[in-house]
Amino acid sequence: MLLAAAKGFSTSFSFGESIDDIDQKQLIELITENNEYCTDKMIGGRIYLKPDQIYPSREGVFLRINQFDLVRLSCVYSDDEGCYIIP
Numbered sequence: 001m002l003l004a005a006a007k008g009f010s011t012s013f014s015f016g017e018s019i020d021d022i023d024q025k026q027l028i029e030l031i032t033e034n035n036e037y038c039t040d041k042m043i044g045g046r047i048y049l050k051p052d053q054i055y056p057s058r059e060g061v062f063l064r065i066n067q068f069d070l071v072r073l074s075c076v077y078s079d080d081e082g083c084y085i086i087p
Helices: 024-033
Strands: 010-014 020-022 039-043 046-049 054-057 060-064 069-073 077-079 082-085
Touching: 020 024, 024 069
Parallel strands: none
Antiparallel strands: 010 020, 010 069, 039 046, 046 082, 054 060, 060 069, 077 082
């Protein structure tokens, strides 16, 4: 498994497919397209993530957006409601 890092960008990869560097707008689009799989709720401009779809690793924090794909999250916040990102 390969991971690529680009400063200021999230990294998306699929098992068996090529790695694509994506920006924050593309990341939000991917998460929105797969919201039933990876998001818990949206409150006040925050996108709360399903905790069982978040994977910390030495290479960063990843979100499983569907059955096959993970994206690297450049920044994850948390509060009493759970872990979230800000679009």
